[in-house]
Amino acid sequence: MTWTQYLAPLLKGAQVTVMISLASITFGVILAFAAGIARMSSNRFVSGLAFVYIALFRGTPLLVQLFWFYYALPLIGISFDPITTGIMTLSLLTGAFGAEVVRGALLAVPNTQLEAARALNFSKRYTLWHISMPQAIIEMMPPFGNLAIQNLKDTALVSLISIADLTFQAQSMRNITLDSATVYTLTLVGYFIIALCLMLIVRFIEMKLRRGPAFPRGAHT
Amino acid sequence: MMYGYAWDTTTPLTFAISILPILGIGLLVTLKAAAVGYAIALVFGLVLALLRRSKIKIVAWTVAGFTEFVRDTPLLVQLFFLYYVLPDFGIVLPAFMTGALALGLQYSAYTSEVYRGGIDAVPRGQWEAATALNLSRLHTYRNIVVPQMIPRIVPALGNYLVSMLKETPVLSVVTVLDMLGLANMIGERTFEYLVPLSMVGLIFLPMTLICSALIYAVERALPKTGIPLR
Numbered sequence: 001m002t003w004t005q006y007l008a009p010l011l012k013g014a015q016v017t018v019m020i021s022l023a024s025i026t027f028g029v030i031l032a033f034a035a036g037i038a039r040m041s042s043n044r045f046v047s048g049l050a051f052v053y054i055a056l057f058r059g060t061p062l063l064v065q066l067f068w069f070y071y072a073l074p075l076i077g078i079s080f081d082p083i084t085t086g087i088m089t090l091s092l093l094t095g096a097f098g099a100e101v102v103r104g105a106l107l108a109v110p111n112t113q114l115e116a117a118r119a120l121n122f123s124k125r126y127t128l129w130h131i132s133m134p135q136a137i138i139e140m141m142p143p144f145g146n147l148a149i150q151n152l153k154d155t156a157l158v159s160l161i162s163i164a165d166l167t168f169q170a171q172s173m174r175n176i177t178l179d180s181a182t183v184y185t186l187t188l189v190g191y192f193i194i195a196l197c198l199m200l201i202v203r204f205i206e207m208k209l210r211r212g213p214a215f216p217r218g219a220h221t
Numbered sequence: 222m223m224y225g226y227a228w229d230t231t232t233p234l235t236f237a238i239s240i241l242p243i244l245g246i247g248l249l250v251t252l253k254a255a256a257v258g259y260a261i262a263l264v265f266g267l268v269l270a271l272l273r274r275s276k277i278k279i280v281a282w283t284v285a286g287f288t289e290f291v292r293d294t295p296l297l298v299q300l301f302f303l304y305y306v307l308p309d310f311g312i313v314l315p316a317f318m319t320g321a322l323a324l325g326l327q328y329s330a331y332t333s334e335v336y337r338g339g340i341d342a343v344p345r346g347q348w349e350a351a352t353a354l355n356l357s358r359l360h361t362y363r364n365i366v367v368p369q370m371i372p373r374i375v376p377a378l379g380n381y382l383v384s385m386l387k388e389t390p391v392l393s394v395v396t397v398l399d400m401l402g403l404a405n406m407i408g409e410r411t412f413e414y415l416v417p418l419s420m421v422g423l424i425f426l427p428m429t430l431i432c433s434a435l436i437y438a439v440e441r442a443l444p445k446t447g448i449p450l451r
Contacts, residue, residue: 055426055430056426058429059387059425059426059429059430060387060422060425060426060429061387061388061389061390061401061421061422061425062387063390063391063393063401064390064401064418064421064422064425065422067401067405067414067418068418068419068422071408071414071418072414072415072418072419073415075413075414075415076415149292149293152293152295153293153294153295153296154295155295156295156296156297156298157295157297157391159297160297160394167295167297167298167301170298170301171301174301174305180301180302180305180306180309181306181309184298184301184302184305184306185302187298188290188294188298188299188302191293191294191295191298192290192293192294195293195294196293
């Protein structure tokens with residue numbers, strides 16, 4: 001077998017990887033906004049719930065979460081198929097990290113603007129969505145870009161719950177051919193190419209969002 | 222029965238308590254892997270950062286490309302690469318060392334960026350002043366750059382220690398018997414995954430929280446010399 005023959009199965013795996021990554025980034029971003037905004041709520045219960053969610057998923061290893069959802073949950077009668085489990089776990093993790101990004105960006109909106117909004121008698125909701133968010137969302141893009149790459153790298157772990165992603169295909173190709181160097185080099189290059197595409201997409205979205213004046217960069221960490 | 226400790230599956234609570242000593246042995250492996258990996262990351266990352274500042278363009282570019290590549294590819298695949306490919310070149314390491322090496326390699330790509338940022342934060346004027354004063358390169362780094370760099374890089378380096386700690390369970394995939402590896406083995410033997418896996422999560426949670434708190438304390442205790450932090 002020559003290395004060109006490895007490409008077909010690896011590409012099939014890459015498709016699964018891209019699918020899982022895009023799905024979990026999408027759900028993760030939704031969760032991130034939900035949890036990030038909930039964290040800033042004045043309602044103690046809501047912000048407490050968001051805090052527990054964020055701490056729980058940021059504080060434990062992804063692999064443990066993945067195995068927990070895959071092996072442990074079915075024992076108390078809740079089970080999903082591997083793909084759902086994988087996407088769910090990755091979304092929850094990305095959402096927890098993203099929530100801190102959302103919160104940080106919202107907190108970095110200058111206080112004077114919020115005071116001005118109050119003086120103009122804007123409602124809290126209006127202030128959030130029409131004053132804070134349009135500025136904060138631009139600041140969120142670079143850290144969200146990093147999270148997207150992290151998410152892509154994390155998808156490799158779903159191969160361990162029997163999802164036929166790029167890493168899984170690489171493992172089975174290696175077991176057939178024993179040609180470890182070629183198989184894993186191709187796999188690493190595959191991930192690198194997907195990562196570069198992800199970066200381009202994030203850059204593109206950032207460019208689209210960057211209209212109008214933003215508050216000074218580096219105003220938050 | 223594992224490492225001479227028997228488990229008691231009568232209730233989840235007794236089960237959880239009875240497997241604690243076994244998980245404790247795994248915890249030591251986890252901590253050791255993180256320590257070795259972090260040491261590699263700190264040293265090798267510095268080497269990468271310095272090479273990237275090399276005047277020879279090819280060296281600088283190669284290092285930049287390598288760093289970017291390692292940063293953007295999964296630890297698991299890098300681990301498989303080292304685990305299966307190194308023996309082909311006659312380098313046979315124990316699984317633990319391969320794992321620690323993979324961790325160290327991945328994080329050296331991160332730490333090198335941190336070092337680079339720290340070095341770049343020293344204003345040009347200070348480098349020029351050092352040249353004007355005829356200070357040697359070593360002298361410039363030791364007495365001017367490094368003291369100003371440290372308070373800037375410690376927070377980021379600390380965060381990477383915490384995230385590395387959380388990535389060590391991946392080593393269980395290549396037969397390293399860390400906490401997760403042992404929890405899986407207990408699960409296989411007792412058909413009870415819920416308790417061992419939950420215990421691993423429950424042990425990790427305070428560990429990462431305490432680590433973060435410690436890093437925050439160190440960060441506050443460091444003297445902030447030189448150019449002001451923003």
